[in-house]
Amino acid sequence: MHRDQYLGTTPSTTTSPVVGDFVDWLAKNLGNTSLFAHEYTDRRSGNRWKCQGLQDACARYQWRHKGAPGVAPGADLASNGEALDALGAALRSSLDPANDQAAFSAAADVMTWGGVQAGNIRWLSVNMKNLARTLASTAAALTRGDLAAQILVSNDLRFNAGMTKVYSLLVKDFIIYDSRVAAALGWIVVKYCKEKQLSGVPAELAFPWAPSKEGPRAKSPKNRNPGQAGFSFPRLIAGAHHAEWNLKASWILAAALERAAGSGFSVYSAVPALRQLEAALFMIGYDLPRDGSDVEAVLAPDDSWTECYTAARGNKFHYRIDDDAIRLHGGRRYPIDVINKMLNILWEVSGSTPFPLANSATKVRAGESASGIGTAYYEATGKKGNPPDASALAAVLQDIGALRCTPGRRAAWSINTEAFPREGMIDVTALITREIELLEDL
Incomplete structure (x- = not known):
């Protein structure tokens, strides 16, 4: 399946009208302040975070980073945008011509920016030989958008919350699909299903979710499971499963922005609209209402x-x-x-x-x-x-x-x-x- 088949713009036996309908619905509601209002308690500060819609969530974006080549440390979206531009330039430079040591350093810097060094830095180090070629060939397959491509279905594919950040800088219109963004996407899908009076989540829109990792001091674990009574989502699996849904999420969000016909998403002119929408989802997906589910069901033992x-x-x-x-x-x-x-x-x-x-x-x-x-x-x-x-x-x-x-x-x-x-x-x-x-x- 390719992008146009998934979105329904190219008719085929695998095409479902629900994806196109969801894209149209999302495009129409990008500016809806009441439908996408949300709030939660920030676990680190104890402060109450709230937003009135997606654009407001983007305006309230915050991620503290330590800086990048030529970019000072910062926390708002504009600063993070500059950091990602610098990190992306370093990544692309390391791939052409291929330089494994430079690719390792650039990818490790991306992991540091995203706070996902744990597990990923060591993997990059162990797999430094031919790392530049691995990143380049995987990015090329993601750019082609063929979900059946051998490299994207291989058991050897490294794709997780760290690598999605790396490939988001190498592939055009490719979002960071981490547990926060996945949670917010599912949250939006449930709103769509309820408005359309669907009996469950369509398989084409069942964006997999992943739990947050919690420190030993956590007394109130964050909820990333968007499921509610009658509406459930599968758990995200690292590798090919993650890559597949990362592509589908990117296709849907980019198409929604495109169909918004100028009335779409714009908070910071220097940051691409798709990155802004991703940032809004990132903020909303920090913590979702539990809908009566217990903590143990949200955080499985091995997730820590x-x-x-x-x-x-x-x-x-x-x-x-x-x-x-x-x-x-x-x-x-x-x-x-x-x-x-x-x-x-x-x-x-x-x-x-x-x-x-x-x-x-x-x-x-x-x-x-x-x-x-x-x-x-x-x-x-x-x-x-x-x-x-x-x-x-x-x-x-x-x-x-x-x-x-x-x-x-x-x-x-x-x-x-x-x-x-x-x-x-x-x-x-x-x-x-x-x-x-x-x-x-x-």
């Missing part, structure tokens, strides 16, 4: 775990960050004080000079290993820890920005000096706190 890959062999594992430790799914735990001791040992021995992983169980315990992450971890645990366990810890510390890694080198690791004060002891507490607080925004 982040995917990552070990430093030694690139094996997949999952971790969670708590106030006092980094925990691995399965029970392993790295206390913050042990992590701090390990990083300070590394700093004392190597400073800003790169060091190896050095986590051989036999060599470290026998005192025959070079100084590195494994030896420092062993010392930090009072020689009670298992040196190979440092492989997973190193990967997580790269994810959160405490360590840097240059793949392909024996001494590939170094302390990220930008993350710590220039004087005094290294302490990851601020990074841990940042990660936990970020979950309140995502």
Whole structure:
């Protein structure tokens, strides 16, 4: 299926009139202030956020970013638009001519902007070889918009809340489809279904949703499930499923803006209308009414775990960050004080000079290993820890920005000096706190 078939502009046996009708309905209601009014409590500030319609939601957009090449840190849509322009330029430059190291750096910067470093930075690092070609070929397939394209249905396709941000900068009229945008789209679809007196959500409009990740302090988890009595939506699955619905959502929103015939969406002239509409959905989708559903149904147990890959062999594992430790799914735990001791040992021995992983169980315990992450971890645990366990810890510390890694080198690791004060002891507490607080925004 291609774009025109999905939207119903090219007749085919797979065409359904409901998609075109929904696009027309949305185009007519883009400026409806009462239909799309919404409010919720911001978990980080405790303030009440509210909007009167989509344009007002866009005007109230806020996402704190740390800046981009040539762009100062900011929070409003105009500032974020400038940051995304700069990040997009860096991404495109890394693909033509292909430069894997530059592609890694540019994509990692996008993840940092979006607050989705966890899991994604490490994947980019593990898959740096041919990364530029992977990004370019996937972006080309998304641009063609053929849902049956081999690369888009492959089990190897990496597509999640992080990669949607990368491809939104490489593909024209391609939105960021994350859990917030997905929630708002479903919320709008339910309003359409009720107005049209439909008995359920049409399969063509069943935009999959994903739960928010919550920190250990969360007392009131955010709801991203737009389903209501009689109207349900499937859960979003990373990979081909995510890419398919990202394309469909992009097609629908772009078509609605096009059919609005000049009376559509415009809040900031320097930011494309589709990006503005995406921003409005992002703000609305932060938290939806629960409609009587319980918290446990909204947040499944495994949704609090982040995917990552070990430093030694690139094996997949999952971790969670708590106030006092980094925990691995399965029970392993790295206390913050042990992590701090390990990083300070590394700093004392190597400073800003790169060091190896050095986590051989036999060599470290026998005192025959070079100084590195494994030896420092062993010392930090009072020689009670298992040196190979440092492989997973190193990967997580790269994810959160405490360590840097240059793949392909024996001494590939170094302390990220930008993350710590220039004087005094290294302490990851601020990074841990940042990660936990970020979950309140995502």
